[in-house]
Amino acid sequence: MSARSAPYLDELNPAQREAVEALDGPVLMLAGAGTGKTKALTTRIAHLLHSGKARPNEILAVTFTNKAAKEMKERVARLLGQPVEGMPWLGTFHAICVKLLRRHAELVGLKSNFTILDTDDQLRLLKQLIVAAGIDEKRWPPRALSSIIDNWKNRAWTPETLPAAETGAFDHHAPALYAAYQQRLRTLNAVDFGDLLLHVVTIFQKHDDVLEQYQRWFRYILVDEYQDTNVAQYLWLRLLAGGHKNICCVGDDDQSIYGWRGAEVGNILRFEKDFPGATVVRLEQNYRSTAHILAAASGVIEANQGRLGKTLWTAADGGEKVRLIGHWDGEEEARWIGDELEAMGQGTRGQRPIGLDECAILVRASHQMRAFEDRFLTIGLPYKVIGGPRFYERMEIRDAMAYFRLAVSTDDDLAFERIVNTPKRGLGDKAQQKIQVAARANGVSLVEGARILLAAKEISGKGAKSLAELLDGIERWHTAVLGAAQPVTDDDAVIEEGLFIAPRMPGGKPISHIELAEIILEESGYTAHWQNDKTPEAPGRLENLKELVKALESFENLQGFLEHVALIMDNESDDAEARVTLMTLHAAKGLEFPAVFLPGWEDGLFPSQRAMDESGLKGLEEERRLAYVGITRAEEVCTISFAANRRIYGQWQSALPSRFIDELPEAHVDVLTPPGLYGGGFGAAAQPVRSDLQEKASRADVYNSPGWKRMQARGQARGMSQPRETRNVVIDLDAVSSFGLGDRVFHKKFGYGAVTAIEGDKLEIAFERAGVKKVVAKFIVPAAN
Numbered sequence: 001m002s003a004r005s006a007p008y009l010d011e012l013n014p015a016q017r018e019a020v021e022a023l024d025g026p027v028l029m030l031a032g033a034g035t036g037k038t039k040a041l042t043t044r045i046a047h048l049l050h051s052g053k054a055r056p057n058e059i060l061a062v063t064f065t066n067k068a069a070k071e072m073k074e075r076v077a078r079l080l081g082q083p084v085e086g087m088p089w090l091g092t093f094h095a096i097c098v099k100l101l102r103r104h105a106e107l108v109g110l111k112s113n114f115t116i117l118d119t120d121d122q123l124r125l126l127k128q129l130i131v132a133a134g135i136d137e138k139r140w141p142p143r144a145l146s147s148i149i150d151n152w153k154n155r156a157w158t159p160e161t162l163p164a165a166e167t168g169a170f171d172h173h174a175p176a177l178y179a180a181y182q183q184r185l186r187t188l189n190a191v192d193f194g195d196l197l198l199h200v201v202t203i204f205q206k207h208d209d210v211l212e213q214y215q216r217w218f219r220y221i222l223v224d225e226y227q228d229t230n231v232a233q234y235l236w237l238r239l240l241a242g243g244h245k246n247i248c249c250v251g252d253d254d255q256s257i258y259g260w261r262g263a264e265v266g267n268i269l270r271f272e273k274d275f276p277g278a279t280v281v282r283l284e285q286n287y288r289s290t291a292h293i294l295a296a297a298s299g300v301i302e303a304n305q306g307r308l309g310k311t312l313w314t315a316a317d318g319g320e321k322v323r324l325i326g327h328w329d330g331e332e333e334a335r336w337i338g339d340e341l342e343a344m345g346q347g348t349r350g351q352r353p354i355g356l357d358e359c360a361i362l363v364r365a366s367h368q369m370r371a372f373e374d375r376f377l378t379i380g381l382p383y384k385v386i387g388g389p390r391f392y393e394r395m396e397i398r399d400a401m402a403y404f405r406l407a408v409s410t411d412d413d414l415a416f417e418r419i420v421n422t423p424k425r426g427l428g429d430k431a432q433q434k435i436q437v438a439a440r441a442n443g444v445s446l447v448e449g450a451r452i453l454l455a456a457k458e459i460s461g462k463g464a465k466s467l468a469e470l471l472d473g474i475e476r477w478h479t480a481v482l483g484a485a486q487p488v489t490d491d492d493a494v495i496e497e498g499l500f501i502a503p504r505m506p507g508g509k510p511i512s513h514i515e516l517a518e519i520i521l522e523e524s525g526y527t528a529h530w531q532n533d534k535t536p537e538a539p540g541r542l543e544n545l546k547e548l549v550k551a552l553e554s555f556e557n558l559q560g561f562l563e564h565v566a567l568i569m570d571n572e573s574d575d576a577e578a579r580v581t582l583m584t585l586h587a588a589k590g591l592e593f594p595a596v597f598l599p600g601w602e603d604g605l606f607p608s609q610r611a612m613d614e615s616g617l618k619g620l621e622e623e624r625r626l627a628y629v630g631i632t633r634a635e636e637v638c639t640i641s642f643a644a645n646r647r648i649y650g651q652w653q654s655a656l657p658s659r660f661i662d663e664l665p666e667a668h669v670d671v672l673t674p675p676g677l678y679g680g681g682f683g684a685a686a687q688p689v690r691s692d693l694q695e696k697a698s699r700a701d702v703y704n705s706p707g708w709k710r711m712q713a714r715g716q717a718r719g720m721s722q723p724r725e726t727r728n729v730v731i732d733l734d735a736v737s738s739f740g741l742g743d744r745v746f747h748k749k750f751g752y753g754a755v756t757a758i759e760g761d762k763l764e765i766a767f768e769r770a771g772v773k774k775v776v777a778k779f780i781v782p783a784a785n
């Protein structure tokens with residue numbers, strides 16, 4: 001085939017071309033980020049089709065996400081200059097395995113119309129089995145069992161093939177429970193996610209005829225992101241490739257970031273042994289990033305031991321150095337990035353204008369997104385969250401907000417429906433129906449309906465008890481919210497009349513709405529529900545709940561907060577609008593953006609505390625690979641930032657710059673933080689100093705921004721109140737006092753806070769929990785930072 005008839009080959013360098021043209025036999029493309037692995041893989045598909053080596057449905061192409069599959073199909077079409085019809089076997093491992101399993105379900109004792117269980121169903125099933133086996137489910141929670149079983153499935157171990165070394169798990173109960181679980185799934189004609197691969201591998205292992213049929217059918221196999229395959233996926237591929245041996249895998253050992261989910265980077269290193277005579281192509285030219293970005297990424301990853309080591313170079317000389325900036329706290333970080341995004345859009349930084357859709361913010365943990373979302377919503381900057389719902393749309397946030405809504409209004413039936421059995425209270429569909437009927441018959445809210453039902457003893461047993469507790473709780477919380485409507489006199493400190501109003505628990509002392517929120521989450525059992533949850537997602541959900549409580553701090557009361565959220569949730573921008581992308585580092589694998597922001601580079605956040613606590617380097621090295629993935633997403637501008645303080649539950653915690661920052665090669669980094677009083681290490685050089693004036697200036701920008709005005713107008717049109725700005729005050733700079741602006745102080749009733757204004761002997765203080773108050777200076781003592 002001549003290059004003339006295959007013009008897409010001209011877009012490749014010689015090494016890529018070799019990988020594309022070596023159509024027959026095993027090929028391994030092992031190369032660093034941005035070297036055109038995915039491009040070569042895609043071109044290979046085009047070439048297979050164009051040269052007539054295979055029909056679309058004879059190609060098996062595995063991608064990491066459905067989105068990547070869709071993009072690959074589009075790119076092939078572009079290369080060929082015509083739409084590609086019928087590539088049924090281009091997709092993720094799971095999507096492809098569902099199709100295979102439907103065809104051969106009977107071979108593993110299922111029917112072809114099997115259902116795929118979600119996590120909830122799976123847990124309910126495991127719980128039944130644990131109880132039936134007479135095991136204490138408190139000590140051996142279903143969640144823990146489910147993650148053991150998932151792990152085994154990732155390693156392709158069935159109950160029959162489970163190695164002896166594994167049998168100790170779950171106090172030796174797990175193997176029998178695993179067998180019982182698989183048996184039960186069969187009876188239900190159901191599978192869980194892990195089964196999709198496991199069953200297909202089992203079928204291939206036990207039924208040569210079926211395996212051979214597919215070995216013949218799939219003439220060419222292509223796999224992207226090979227470094228992140230787990231054992232089951234690896235076996236599956238090796239079995240299928242056993243016939244023609246036309247398998248092409250591409251990957252980068254430095255980007256292996258799914259070890260925690262059972263991925264084995266060893267798979268890529270073993271390729272040449274598994275497929276003797278494989279063509280191994282190394283790509284060294286990076287086409288994505290400028291030289292500084294590439295050098296910074298390489299500098300970081302070099303600290304890992306036991307890597308293959310690769311040469312990477314780029315022809316894109318010059319460009320900007322990686323930018324490093326330290327901030328006072330997380331809010332300031334979000335504010336700065338918001339401003340920066342606007343500046344970049346206008347090209348005011350002296351570069352070409354970079355639009356919002358060319359920018360991405362990549363976070364280590366999804367709870368980091370909240371600060372950005374709030375900021376962007378406030379200034380009306382369009383954004384989208386990829387790979388997960390936006391913060392206020394997350395399940396745990398909606399659950400928690402439903403509790404808050406009920407506390408504010410006990411008539412909120414939708415909120416009641418949402419949480420009546422969350423966490424589980426033994427109030428199933430039947431009980432809920434009864435409540436609905438009682439409410440309708442009496443023309444009252446569900447809460448009232450439930451009360452009537454209880455009084456009439458129409459609900460009994462455990463359900464009745466837990467319902468009574470829930471109703472009591474709702475009443476208590478509601479009374480507490482109402483307490484907020486009555487001003488409480490506070491003779492020793494409060495100057496502004498009626499300023500100090502706080503919720504109070506029945507008969508108790510006044511509490512802040514933040515404390516109330518914490519109490520609600522605790523008393524309802526909702527926090528405990530996630531604390532007892534042993535799935536990998538649970539810690540993230542707890543973090544999100546903490547973030548939610550933190551978000552309350554900028555509001556005067558629960559109601560104002562709920563209105564704010566209702567308002568911003570409605571602030572959807574239209575699809576055609578350019579938006580900045582917010583996503584996790586994990587989700588960003590394989591993607592690229594002209595400008596990338598990497599916030600939150602602090603020890604304990606990135607690298608994560610868990611990785612730091614681990615003995616050995618495994619966890620830490622995986623975090624470092626994640627850092628490498630992050631930096632190498634950037635084409636032109638890469639900005640790393642960290643905050644010196646993060647607020648957790650209203651408490652300031654100071655954070656150290658990430659150890660990865662010290663690993664950045666200085667020659668390729670620009671420290672943007674004004675050089676402060678600090679000596680010492682590289683990270684320390686970027687330590688921020690707080691600038692109140694700067695902050696105020698940028699707040700003024702907010703109020704002048706079109707987004708803010710738009711929102712305000714909409715809010716006013718609906719009679720809604722606006723979120724309160726905690727630090728928006730006029731400062732008389734000539735005031736004399738022993739206290740200075742920004743000083744951290746303590747008040748015996750309101751706790752810790754910072755001085756925001758001084759008027760003679762009166763101070764205005766933004767308390768961390770109690771909000772802004774004016775107090776007489778003599779009641780204030782200085783506090784350590």
Ligand code: ATP
Binds near residue numbers: 252591
């Ligand atoms: P990652 O490891 O991050 O997945 P990758 O190796 O898959 O990266 P690609 O995404 O395929 O890299 O390519 C990176 C960028 O370089 C893309 O924008 C791609 O279009 C471009 N590119 C790849 N090869 C060439 C080439 N030979 N000439 C010009 N541009 C190229």
Ligand code: MG
Binds near residue numbers: 037038
């Ligand atoms: Mg790629």
